[in-house]
Amino acid sequence: MNKNTTRTGKILWLLASLAFAAALIAGWQLIANMRLISPVFLPGPDRAFDAAVTGFESGELGGKLLLTVERMIYGWVLSSILGVALGTLIGSSALARSYFGPTLEFIRPLPASAIAPIAITLFGLSNASVLVLIAFGTIWPMLLATIHGFAAIHPRLTEVGHVLKLSRLETIWKIALPNAVPDILASMRLGLTISLILTIVGEMLMGLEGIGNSILLAARSFDAPNLYAGVILIGLIGLVSNLLLDMMDRRLLRWRPSR
Numbered sequence: 001m002n003k004n005t006t007r008t009g010k011i012l013w014l015l016a017s018l019a020f021a022a023a024l025i026a027g028w029q030l031i032a033n034m035r036l037i038s039p040v041f042l043p044g045p046d047r048a049f050d051a052a053v054t055g056f057e058s059g060e061l062g063g064k065l066l067l068t069v070e071r072m073i074y075g076w077v078l079s080s081i082l083g084v085a086l087g088t089l090i091g092s093s094a095l096a097r098s099y100f101g102p103t104l105e106f107i108r109p110l111p112a113s114a115i116a117p118i119a120i121t122l123f124g125l126s127n128a129s130v131l132v133l134i135a136f137g138t139i140w141p142m143l144l145a146t147i148h149g150f151a152a153i154h155p156r157l158t159e160v161g162h163v164l165k166l167s168r169l170e171t172i173w174k175i176a177l178p179n180a181v182p183d184i185l186a187s188m189r190l191g192l193t194i195s196l197i198l199t200i201v202g203e204m205l206m207g208l209e210g211i212g213n214s215i216l217l218a219a220r221s222f223d224a225p226n227l228y229a230g231v232i233l234i235g236l237i238g239l240v241s242n243l244l245l246d247m248m249d250r251r252l253l254r255w256r257p258s259r
Helices: 003-034 045-058 060-091 094-107 112-123 127-151 155-163 168-206 211-220 224-252
Strands: none
Touching: 003 045, 045 060, 045 224, 060 094, 060 127, 060 168, 060 211, 060 224, 094 127, 112 127, 112 168, 127 168, 168 211, 168 224, 211 224
């Protein structure tokens, strides 16, 4: 299959995706126009779009959007650093994996929402509490993926390290870490989605300025256009962040034949 055929196929899939999204929006608008559901609960996309434009023109919605994105990125970066660092320490040693494995399996199933009261008790209704909430819920994909990537090293690669007389640090940097990179990058994409979700939840629980709290206040006041405008913005944040990570993924893994 040549490059032109591959490019044409990608363009066709993109057009099909856009057509499907347009059909969903048109169906939503049709249902709203026919008033099959009360406009109090389901405004049309035109009203949601107008609410978003008004919010951005006033500067209020743009400020809340930046706060939400900032918290999401900070929490994601923090959990990524901790997850990869701890995963490297645990995954590089079979003894550490067997020693810490039961503890990790005990803590991992705990829902992030269960940590919220603890975070609030320690840090109050603050950004620090939201970061703790995000970090706890987001760290697991990166941590477990790093451990798995280190544990799944092919024995022949380990033998190569012994033949070359690599130190433990050199073995981790030159053999183990590159082997784990695909798993780590995939987990970082999943982690960013979780980080966005927990950012919204944290803003709602702690009443902090942001898209999450804006949606909650709009729901309480039956302001459906602003509610749906906030939900759409969350979806756009997820879409853009996923596209950026996909670009990073392709660049870092361009050595893989399948990509």
